[in-house]
Amino acid sequence: KQEVTQIPAALSVPEGENLVLNCSFTDSAIYNLQWFRQDPGKGLTSLLLIQSSQREQTSGRLNASLDKSSGRSTLYIAASQPGDSATYLCAVPTDSWGKLQFGAGTQVVVTP
Amino acid sequence: GAVVSQHPSWVICKSGTSVKIECRSLDFQATTMFWYRQFPKQSLMLMATSNEGSKATYEQGVEKDKFLINHASLTLSTLTVTSAHPEDSSFYICSARIAGGNEQFFGPGTRLTVL
Numbered sequence: 001k002q003e004v005t006q007i008p009a010a011l012s013v014p015e016g017e018n019l020v021l022n023c024s025f026t027d028s029a030i031y032n033l034q035w036f037r038q039d040p041g042k043g044l045t046s047l048l049l050i051q052s053s054q055r056e057q058t059s060g061r062l063n064a065s066l067d068k069s070s071g072r073s074t075l076y077i078a079a080s081q082p083g084d085s086a087t088y089l090c091a092v093p094t095d096s097w098g099k100l101q102f103g104a105g106t107q108v109v110v111t112p
Numbered sequence: 113g114a115v116v117s118q119h120p121s122w123v124i125c126k127s128g129t130s131v132k133i134e135c136r137s138l139d140f141q142a143t144t145m146f147w148y149r150q151f152p153k154q155s156l157m158l159m160a161t162s163n164e165g166s167k168a169t170y171e172q173g174v175e176k177d178k179f180l181i182n183h184a185s186l187t188l189s190t191l192t193v194t195s196a197h198p199e200d201s202s203f204y205i206c207s208a209r210i211a212g213g214n215e216q217f218f219g220p221g222t223r224l225t226v227l
Contacts (some may be wrong), residue, residue, distance in 0.1 A: 031214060032214050034215065034216065036218070041203075041221075041223070042220055042221060043116075043118070043205050043218040043219050043220040043221040044156075044205070044207070044218035045218070046215060046216070046217055046218070049214060049215045051214070089155065089156075093214070097144050097161055097163070097209075098144060098146075098209045098214065098216060099146065099158060099161055100146070100158070100207075100216065102155045102156050103155065104154075104155045105155055
């Protein structure tokens with residue numbers, strides 16, 4: 001059974017610092033990996049999707065890497081801003097329909 | 113980008129009543145939609161997988177007679193919480209997978225409070 005772990009559970013940084021969020025998964029036979037952001041009381045916003053054949057994906061200040069062999073993905077957020085404060089979740093599909101297994105999330109606070 | 117809407121965004125109802133939540137993909141077709149439940153400070157818990165035109169597949173421990181799911185079209189899935197009780201109070205979120213694609217897009221969620 002696929003298990004997804006996110007470390008750390010919480011992170012607080014001053015504005016301008018780079019953020020590094022980690023996600024690990026136990027079964028390396030994944031189709032893809034998706035990173036999401038969730039603001040309190042809101043739904044999830046898709047940030048990046050990395051296909052299993054890719055090693056990284058970039059969107060603006062966000063960069064996500066994928067190392068299937070070691071079962072790890074890292075989300076980098078450059079030059080953090082207070083607006084980046086949110087919970088970040090990673091997820092991998094566990095079947096061909098796309099049923100997602102989520103990590104518990106990393107709660108990020110960026111202080112001005 | 114792909115947009116998923118949910119209606120209502122919040123609902124308060126009396127114990128014993130039924131509540132219907134709609135999930136719509138606004139600018140794309142979704143052959144598969146998913147329904148999640150989220151408790152405070154916790155991650156999402158998958159309730160069921162809904163494929164257009166067929167019966168939903170429920171996760172273990174989820175009562176299919178209590179949480180009725182209908183996926184009548186490629187852009188609409190509904191979740192009906194029947195005979196709701198206070199323990200059903202939660203944040204319900206749907207997601208939609210683009211037909212032929214891998215990425216999932218999530219709705220804004222529906223806050224259900226049962227008195």
